[in-house]
Amino acid sequence: PSAIYLKDYTVPDFLIDKTELTFELEEANVLVTSRLHMRRNALSSDKVASLVLDGGDEMKLIGVAIDNVSLSADEYQITNQSLEIFSAPNEFVLTCETLVEPQNNTRLEGLYRSSSMFCTQCEAEGFRHITYYLDRPDVMSVFTTTIIGDEEKYPVMLSNGNEVERGKTEDGKTVVTWHDPFKKPAYLFALVAGNLAVQDDVFKTKSGRVVTLRIFTEHHNLEKVDYAMGALKRSMKWDEDVYGREYDLDIFMVVAVDDFNMGAMENKGLNIFNSSCLLASPETTTDDAYLRIEAIVAHEYFHNWSGNRVTCRDWFQLSLKEGFTVFRDQTFSSDMHSETVKRVEDVSFLRTAQFAEDAGPMAHPVRPESFIEISNFYTLTVYEKGSEIVRMIYTLLGEQAFRKGSDLYFDRHDGQAVTCDDFVAAMEDASGVDLSQFKRWYSQAGTPELLFESKYSVTDKTLKLVVKQTTPPTPGQESKLPLHIPIKLGLISKDGNELESTYSGETAQEHVLHLKSEEATFEFSGVDSEPVPSILRGFSAPVKYEYAYSTEELLLLMSSDSDGFNRWNAAQQLAVRELKSLIHQIKNGEPLADQSDLVKGFKSLLLNEELDPAMVALILELPSQAYLSELEKEIDPHAIHSALTHLTKVIANALKEEFSATYMNNVESTVYEPNAIQIAKRALKNIALHYWVESDDVTALESLNEQFSNSDNMTDQYAALSIAVEAGVEKADVMLATFYDQWLHESLVVNKWLTLSASQENVDGLKRVEELMSHPAFDIKNPNKVRAVLGGMGRSVQVFHKEDGSGYRYLADQIIYLNKRNPQLASRICTPLTRWKKYKSSLGDLMKLELERIQKEDLSKDVYEVITKSLN
Ligand code: DPP
Ligand code: ZN
Numbered sequence: 039p040s041a042i043y044l045k046d047y048t049v050p051d052f053l054i055d056k057t058e059l060t061f062e063l064e065e066a067n068v069l070v071t072s073r074l075h076m077r078r079n080a081l082s083s084d085k086v087a088s089l090v091l092d093g094g095d096e097m098k099l100i101g102v103a104i105d106n107v108s109l110s111a112d113e114y115q116i117t118n119q120s121l122e123i124f125s126a127p128n129e130f131v132l133t134c135e136t137l138v139e140p141q142n143n144t145r146l147e148g149l150y151r152s153s154s155m156f157c158t159q160c161e162a163e164g165f166r167h168i169t170y171y172l173d174r175p176d177v178m179s180v181f182t183t184t185i186i187g188d189e190e191k192y193p194v195m196l197s198n199g200n201e202v203e204r205g206k207t208e209d210g211k212t213v214v215t216w217h218d219p220f221k222k223p224a225y226l227f228a229l230v231a232g233n234l235a236v237q238d239d240v241f242k243t244k245s246g247r248v249v250t251l252r253i254f255t256e257h258h259n260l261e262k263v264d265y266a267m268g269a270l271k272r273s274m275k276w277d278e279d280v281y282g283r284e285y286d287l288d289i290f291m292v293v294a295v296d297d298f299n300m301g302a303m304e305n306k307g308l309n310i311f312n313s314s315c316l317l318a319s320p321e322t323t324t325d326d327a328y329l330r331i332e333a334i335v336a337h338e339y340f341h342n343w344s345g346n347r348v349t350c351r352d353w354f355q356l357s358l359k360e361g362f363t364v365f366r367d368q369t370f371s372s373d374m375h376s377e378t379v380k381r382v383e384d385v386s387f388l389r390t391a392q393f394a395e396d397a398g399p400m401a402h403p404v405r406p407e408s409f410i411e412i413s414n415f416y417t418l419t420v421y422e423k424g425s426e427i428v429r430m431i432y433t434l435l436g437e438q439a440f441r442k443g444s445d446l447y448f449d450r451h452d453g454q455a456v457t458c459d460d461f462v463a464a465m466e467d468a469s470g471v472d473l474s475q476f477k478r479w480y481s482q483a484g485t486p487e488l489l490f491e492s493k494y495s496v497t498d499k500t501l502k503l504v505v506k507q508t509t510p511p512t513p514g515q516e517s518k519l520p521l522h523i524p525i526k527l528g529l530i531s532k533d534g535n536e537l538e539s540t541y542s543g544e545t546a547q548e549h550v551l552h553l554k555s556e557e558a559t560f561e562f563s564g565v566d567s568e569p570v571p572s573i574l575r576g577f578s579a580p581v582k583y584e585y586a587y588s589t590e591e592l593l594l595l596m597s598s599d600s601d602g603f604n605r606w607n608a609a610q611q612l613a614v615r616e617l618k619s620l621i622h623q624i625k626n627g628e629p630l631a632d633q634s635d636l637v638k639g640f641k642s643l644l645l646n647e648e649l650d651p652a653m654v655a656l657i658l659e660l661p662s663q664a665y666l667s668e669l670e671k672e673i674d675p676h677a678i679h680s681a682l683t684h685l686t687k688v689i690a691n692a693l694k695e696e697f698s699a700t701y702m703n704n705v706e707s708t709v710y711e712p713n714a715i716q717i718a719k720r721a722l723k724n725i726a727l728h729y730w731v732e733s734d735d736v737t738a739l740e741s742l743n744e745q746f747s748n749s750d751n752m753t754d755q756y757a758a759l760s761i762a763v764e765a766g767v768e769k770a771d772v773m774l775a776t777f778y779d780q781w782l783h784e785s786l787v788v789n790k791w792l793t794l795s796a797s798q799e800n801v802d803g804l805k806r807v808e809e810l811m812s813h814p815a816f817d818i819k820n821p822n823k824v825r826a827v828l829g830g831m832g833r834s835v836q837v838f839h840k841e842d843g844s845g846y847r848y849l850a851d852q853i854i855y856l857n858k859r860n861p862q863l864a865s866r867i868c869t870p871l872t873r874w875k876k877y878k879s880s881l882g883d884l885m886k887l888e889l890e891r892i893q894k895e896d897l898s899k900d901v902y903e904v905i906t907k908s909l910n
Contacts, residue, residue, distance in 0.1 A: 155232025228305030361424020378602030534598030796830030
């Protein structure tokens with residue numbers, strides 16, 4: 039397999055003005071007839087005669103014709119990934135007939151079967167597995183799709199746009215035609231057919247048009263779509279209010295399918311969702327999942343403008359739509375719930391997972407320069423760091439200029455396939471802000487590191503802040519240029535008040551500094567007393583930073599900073615310090631500290647009833663195993679795990695009365711609702727329960743049992759079960775078994791059971807994992823179940839990181855098995871092994887051996903790229 043480069047981009051030689059598709063659905067195969075109205079692209083400099091269409095080798099070509107004249111075998115050539123027609127006129131209709139077998143499509147791209155239904159996934163390059171096409175996002179076409187099928191088996195037959203015709207064939211089959219008036223790239227094409235239930239609703243747009251909303255599921259899931267429907271309506275309203283974007287078709291459809299590689303897909307007018315990201319009920323869905331469903335429904339809906347109306351020129355520009363749309367969904371969730379809580383969660387995820395990616399072998403710029411398989415670039419860097427870039431533009435421009443910029447972007451480029459540069463240009467043109475240096479964020483990989491030092495002068499009442507920036511080398515990018523970094527900053531007095539200061543002529547409690555060079559000094563005057571700087575408020579840039587805070591200063595920020603994010607961050611920094619020193623003690627066989635400075639801070643949080651319970655819950659949560667791993671120079675997972683367990687116990691025992699009281703105070707008797715107030719109380723209650731159970735107070739177990747057995751909602755029941763598993767309480771196995779018996783008919787709940795069961799800490803745990811993989815509830819065809827078990831196993835230090843390498847070997851076996859069946863999934867589950875260089879060598883070497891073993895296989899492009907880059 040070879041790489042494709044951004045620098046090699048050229049415009050398409052041909053364009054497709056209209057695409058007419060007919061699907062004849064049969065159980066054994068589907069006949070696809072396409073009529074493509076094509077012409078040469080006047081902008082193309084290439085004047086070759088031949089036309090090369092993309093197409094996979096699992097399709098059977100039945101016939102091909104130009105202007106209704108069949109081509110003979112010497113007029114074209116098929117390779118395993120294309121159809122070349124040697125001589126094409128300037129303007130013509132190309133007809134192609136292909137036969138595909140969706141029931142044998144285990145890759146879940148193109149047209150495939152999930153349960154009994156037909157469905158599609160075409161992003162990024164799935165359409166070429168349906169018919170021969172110019173499968174690239176800058177070829178935009180108006181689609182008309184006709185579906186012919188047996189009414190009994192497929193009473194519902196859907197495609198993009200509006201239904202324009204319905205009838206019967208001579209042999210009694212139903213014929214439905216859909217027409218989408220908006221031109222779009224093939225990756226946004228969708229087809230669904232099956233016996234589905236539907237829930238209808240309507241949304242009235244701001245200009246008064248009435249849009250029909252329809253959510254389709256399998257019949258037994260219909261009662262679980264109310265929440266998604268509400269989320270959809272909130273999203274439609276929000277996009278009108280905040281971005282001025284109105285929905286454009288008469289109907290918006292969403293379909294839930296069980297077997298799906300990703301979370302969801304924004305096909306024009308016909309979104310397809312992984313059922314785990316759509317279906318919800320209080321009894322089966324946790325608060326976290328409710329929030330995720332709302333965010334994903336919003337995300338896919340927002341793509342209608344940021345992605346569909348304005349799309350990407352090529353796949354290197356993926357972040358143009360994903361980064362922007364993640365930013366939009368994050369802001370939406372933040373508006374629906376709590377801004378600070380949402381920010382903490384997003385940053386925590388970014389710092390844990392995206393920073394690790396940016397420091398690993400797959401590190402790449404937000405706009406990558408090359409790829410072997412584009413599916414490998416649906417990454418946290420493109421999505422989450424991409425969103426941070428848009429957020430920084432928002433910070434640099436301010437709310438109003440940013441909105442002007444987005445209006446200009448949508449107006450200027452409606453109906454076009456454009457680039458990240460076009461996005462930035464619209465923001466610059468609308469605001470007058472120069473973003474030329476800022477654009478390096480798109481092209482430079484790696485997480486920048488900032489070092490802050492400050493000096494206060496009592497006599498001048500000035501504070502000098504010196505900042506240095508560096509970005510470590512990443513694969514293919516040895517040296518880095520300085521970035522334009524917005525630093526939001528406030529100053530706190532030693533007694534906990536916000537201090538005013540004057541910076542560059544402006545007097546305020548908060549300033550945005552523009553760091554542009556490798557080193558800069560910022561001077562603040564009129565600072566009345568020696569301050570504690572509150573740096574990078576709201577995490578104003580996706581960077582790592584250091585400032586030599588004392589423990590007292592961190593405790594002060596934790597209790598007094600007006601910036602909620604930095605209050606949380608101060609607690610995290612304190613916890614990280616203590617955990618790092620525990621890890622050090624463990625590695626050196628020293629006795630472990632049995633005191634924690636966190637106790638004092640946590641105690642005052644627990645006793646203060648004025649505080650937002652959601653924030654308290656977040657602050658009480660210790661940094662995760664994954665985040666600590668990211669911070670370590672050399673990862674010793676066992677030492678990190680022991681340190682976390684130890685600190686949890688120290689805090690739990692020191693504050694057991696407070697935790698039990700907090701638990702009791704937050705037990706709710708009201709009817710479950712996934713609203714912010716209730717979610718916050720449950721979060722606080724459940725983290726209190728966790729500590730309480732970890733303490734030596736055995737009465738906690740009664741509450742744990744009681745909550746597990748009697749909760750009327752999944753959040754509380756699952757929290758109790760997770761705590762039991764994580765704390766390793768004696769009854770954990772019995773509880774897991776009870777949980778399975780209770781929920782065996784709810785596939786999505788069974789996935790949670792698979793994850794928890796696989797994540798149990800136990801040196802013989804691999805046996806358990808093997809049992810799960812052959813359990814009747816397991817299904818290798820279903821990516822959610824594969825991720826549930828293998829993801830669960832990855833969380834268990836004793837199973838996955840067992841010193842004999844058996845955990846790594848087991849994961850490698852699964853990768854090898856899935857490599858052919860479902861390359862996208864196989865490539866995703868490689869991630870833990872790709873980090874081998876960061877592990878202590880006794881483990882890293884074992885991981886490397888497994889990567890080398892995988893490398894010897896006949897690999898899909900997806901797995902080949904990840905494995906090769908990891909071994910480089
Ligand atoms: N474009 C899809 C998304 O919304 C891919 N899963 O992110
Ligand atoms: Zn997206």
